[in-house]
Amino acid sequence: MHIVVGGGRVGRRIAEMLNDCIIVEKSREQYESLKDSGLNVVLGDATQRELWERLPVKDSVIILATNNDLVNLKIAKVVRDFEPGDMVARIESEVYQKQYQNLGVRGVTCGKSIASDLIHELIESKRRYFEIAVSKNNFADVRLSDLNVGDDCTIILIYREGKIFRPHPDFILEEGDVIGIICGREVKKTKNPFDEILLVIRHPENYDEVLKEANSISRIVDADLLILHKHDGKILCSFQADSIEEMELSEALEILNTLEDKVDLVMTDPPKAKVEFDPKIFRKFPILFARGKTYYSEILAIVNTSNPEEILNYATSFANYFGRCKIVFLDSNQLKTSSFVVESPTVEITVTKFNPLVEIVREVKREYDLLIFSISNDIGNLDQEFLWKFILETRSSVLVVR
Amino acid sequence: MRELIEISLVALIAFTSPIVSQRVKIPAVIIEILAGFLLAMVTGFFIASEWFGFFSTIGLIFLMFLSGLEIDFTLIIRKFGRYWKVPFYVAVSLMMSFLISHYLNLSLIYGVFLANVSLGIVMPVMKETGIVHTEFGQKTLLATFLTDLITISLLSGIAVSFKSPDSLFELLLPAMIIPAFISAYYLGRYLIWHFPDFMARFFDDPMELGVRGSFAIMIVFSGFAYLLGSETILGAFLAGALISMIFRGAGKLEESLMGVGYGIFIPFFFIKTGVDIYYRIPEVTLHLPALLFVAGIAVKLLPSLIFASDMEPSQVFGFGMLQSSKLGLTLAGAEIAREIGIISPGEAVGIAIWTVVSALLFPVLFRFVVRT
Numbered sequence: 001m002h003i004v005v006g007g008g009r010v011g012r013r014i015a016e017m018l019n020d021c022i023i024v025e026k027s028r029e030q031y032e033s034l035k036d037s038g039l040n041v042v043l044g045d046a047t048q049r050e051l052w053e054r055l056p057v058k059d060s061v062i063i064l065a066t067n068n069d070l071v072n073l074k075i076a077k078v079v080r081d082f083e084p085g086d087m088v089a090r091i092e093s094e095v096y097q098k099q100y101q102n103l104g105v106r107g108v109t110c111g112k113s114i115a116s117d118l119i120h121e122l123i124e125s126k127r128r129y130f131e132i133a134v135s136k137n138n139f140a141d142v143r144l145s146d147l148n149v150g151d152d153c154t155i156i157l158i159y160r161e162g163k164i165f166r167p168h169p170d171f172i173l174e175e176g177d178v179i180g181i182i183c184g185r186e187v188k189k190t191k192n193p194f195d196e197i198l199l200v201i202r203h204p205e206n207y208d209e210v211l212k213e214a215n216s217i218s219r220i221v222d223a224d225l226l227i228l229h230k231h232d233g234k235i236l237c238s239f240q241a242d243s244i245e246e247m248e249l250s251e252a253l254e255i256l257n258t259l260e261d262k263v264d265l266v267m268t269d270p271p272k273a274k275v276e277f278d279p280k281i282f283r284k285f286p287i288l289f290a291r292g293k294t295y296y297s298e299i300l301a302i303v304n305t306s307n308p309e310e311i312l313n314y315a316t317s318f319a320n321y322f323g324r325c326k327i328v329f330l331d332s333n334q335l336k337t338s339s340f341v342v343e344s345p346t347v348e349i350t351v352t353k354f355n356p357l358v359e360i361v362r363e364v365k366r367e368y369d370l371l372i373f374s375i376s377n378d379i380g381n382l383d384q385e386f387l388w389k390f391i392l393e394t395r396s397s398v399l400v401v402r
Numbered sequence: 403m404r405e406l407i408e409i410s411l412v413a414l415i416a417f418t419s420p421i422v423s424q425r426v427k428i429p430a431v432i433i434e435i436l437a438g439f440l441l442a443m444v445t446g447f448f449i450a451s452e453w454f455g456f457f458s459t460i461g462l463i464f465l466m467f468l469s470g471l472e473i474d475f476t477l478i479i480r481k482f483g484r485y486w487k488v489p490f491y492v493a494v495s496l497m498m499s500f501l502i503s504h505y506l507n508l509s510l511i512y513g514v515f516l517a518n519v520s521l522g523i524v525m526p527v528m529k530e531t532g533i534v535h536t537e538f539g540q541k542t543l544l545a546t547f548l549t550d551l552i553t554i555s556l557l558s559g560i561a562v563s564f565k566s567p568d569s570l571f572e573l574l575l576p577a578m579i580i581p582a583f584i585s586a587y588y589l590g591r592y593l594i595w596h597f598p599d600f601m602a603r604f605f606d607d608p609m610e611l612g613v614r615g616s617f618a619i620m621i622v623f624s625g626f627a628y629l630l631g632s633e634t635i636l637g638a639f640l641a642g643a644l645i646s647m648i649f650r651g652a653g654k655l656e657e658s659l660m661g662v663g664y665g666i667f668i669p670f671f672f673i674k675t676g677v678d679i680y681y682r683i684p685e686v687t688l689h690l691p692a693l694l695f696v697a698g699i700a701v702k703l704l705p706s707l708i709f710a711s712d713m714e715p716s717q718v719f720g721f722g723m724l725q726s727s728k729l730g731l732t733l734a735g736a737e738i739a740r741e742i743g744i745i746s747p748g749e750a751v752g753i754a755i756w757t758v759v760s761a762l763l764f765p766v767l768f769r770f771v772v773r774t
Binding site for chain 1: 591595598602605652
């Protein structure tokens with residue numbers, strides 16, 4: 001079930017695209033007009049709890065389509081208590097974006113003409129790609145950097161007079177252009193990969209270095225940083241750690257096992273020697289073995305998995321936030337079967353030519369700031385011994401994803 | 403003059419056999435054996451001369467080297483636990499092979515011949531039918547690699563023990579090749595980690611450093627095995643396996659070495675096998691090849707029923723059929739066994755006939771099953 005708040009232009013269009021939908025409209029005139037169009041409308045003030053008590057809110061998708069951010073936010077606060085499945089909003093001003101996020105509302109900040117399409121994408125997550133024609137009424141003469149299509153969507157190309165242009169922030173749209181946009185949950189990861197970062201400190205002597213890296217990364221990707229450490233024999237989770245004791249791996253893993261869906265990234269200091277990790281840990285969240293870097297200017301992503309989406313998401317995301325990223329596929333068949341679109345001007349994609357093991361070791365030895373690879377390691381000929389060498393014997397920070 | 407004609411004819415066969423093979427859709431190896439047989443029959447003088455025997459031995463060594471090189475250790479490591487029924491299948495098939503050999507009063511080495519399978523047939527057939535990357539294809543490959551690895555090791559072990567050494571020291575001396583192999587493996591891995599640029603030249607070098615290096619490793623290991631009283635072919639096999647293990651698959655280097663091996667040396671061995679078959683026909687009875695044919699199917703088809711719950715009945719049958727195919731290694735094993743006197747020349751020819759028939763018949767049956 002979908003409940004659209006606001007029966008204006010955007011709300012009406014969304015309702016027309018959805019099958020099971022109720023519109024909540026405050027204005028009687030608008031209410032009559034919507035009803036005449038055959039839409040399912042409820043007359044009432046969405047900021048009032050009483051209205052929501054009458055509606056099937058639990059597990060429904062709430063679409064906030066009023067043209068007032070303060071009203072949207074007020075409604076979101078009320079609706080939140082009724083446990084909706086999802087909340088999506090059309091955001092008028094980016095100033096309120098963080099507040100929307102805090103309330104668990106996903107949103108888009110763009111003109112009315114495409115807002116309805118984008119919101120529809122967010123709800124349905126079915127159609128991954130669509131196009132919008134640029135006219136004087138929408139984005140003609142708008143700079144791409146000024147066009148925010150939300151966290152879940154990204155512009156991947158622009159057609160102009162039969163030619164395809166890559167989206168550059170300084171690209172200015174003209175009438176007659178066609179914008180190609182893809183949407184999906186994975187797009188969000190490339191734009192804003194981490195909201196919560198957990199720093200796990202096992203060895204006190206590494207604290208300063210690892211904290212330095214964690215602080216830099218959380219600041220750049222705008223994520224909250226929590227520190228898991230041992231103090232007075234107790235495991236504590238806090239925003240800062242004044243004194244730290246040695247923590248056993250088993251103690252850390254016990255805590256991590258309970259943290260599913262609460263943490264987007266775990267950062268920790270590299271172990272002193274090879275340890276047996278339960279691969280399930282990596283299925284919960286990626287783990288970054290930090291070496292005290294403050295910036296990742298050079299990144300190497302090794303696509304050693306038959307499901308490369310996760311690696312490509314993080315590689316593109318890090319490339320967008322930091323420096324140049326080289327993505328190396330270990331088998332050319334991966335390129336033939338992968339439908340993923342990597343869109344970043346700082347990403348370079350290559351395929352190993354003769355022997356992935358030797359070629360990857362050669363690359364790793366070039367001292368990248370960050371290495372990314374998958375724990376599944378089911379493609380190519382890299383073995384666990386060498387993957388551990390990457391973690392233990394290089395100066396690179398290493399991000400291990402599922 | 404006669405030797406010049408012999409050289410020219412052998413070179414011509416080596417050159418044309420892949421072309422004919424493509425036309426008639428029969429493995430080039432079979433064409434070479436048949437050509438050797440026909441040459442001996444038509445010319446009448448084609449008895450192994452010194453140079454022919456020399457190149458044939460080099461061909462055999464190279465064949466064993468490439469057999470080791472072809473084994474995909476990455477696949478074995480990754481799929482061994484996941485497809486646990488495959489190692490079980492291999493173990494049952496091996497046990498049955500030795501039990502049947504014992505029951506038929508055949509030498510122990512027949513157990514190896516019965517259990518053996520030809521990667522040289524399995525791989526092209528899988529590629530041709532487009533099933534290499536399916537679960538069925540991966541299981542078939544895992545079974546083939548495992549069987550190859552075990553049967554070659556057993557072949558070497560049986561050959562060494564048959565030499566009846568005079569002392570315990572002489573018996574244990576050949577085993578010294580194992581620590582040499584392990585040391586070389588760790589040295590290779592050390593070099594990859596510390597000198598990756600140099601090791602990359604094994605694959606990408608205008609001076610073909612990889613081919614030269616591989617030759618050197620093959621010669622060193624073959625020579626070392628010989629000096630230790632073991633079989634040179636075991637040394638060659640270990641050299642190939644070493645390169646495959648160090649680099650986790652030799653890729654482009656394997657292609658170059660295959661070109662050199664199958665394009666230059668190995669045809670000599672197979673042509674000589676054809677010549678030997680012709681000259682030993684009087685010593686052959688059809689009883690042995692027929693017996694091996696039936697036993698060979700039994701030891702491969704019956705254990706494949708293990709997969710009855712995972713595969714379609716036609717796939718189970720196809721799996722068993724393809725695993726029954728023999729070729730290079732069986733011929734090489736027969737030649738070694740004949741040389742050291744485990745089997746008679748007549749038996750060696752009987753094994754060769756069984757090999758040729760199985761190489762012709764089983765891939766055809768497999769294709770038929772897969773297509774229907």
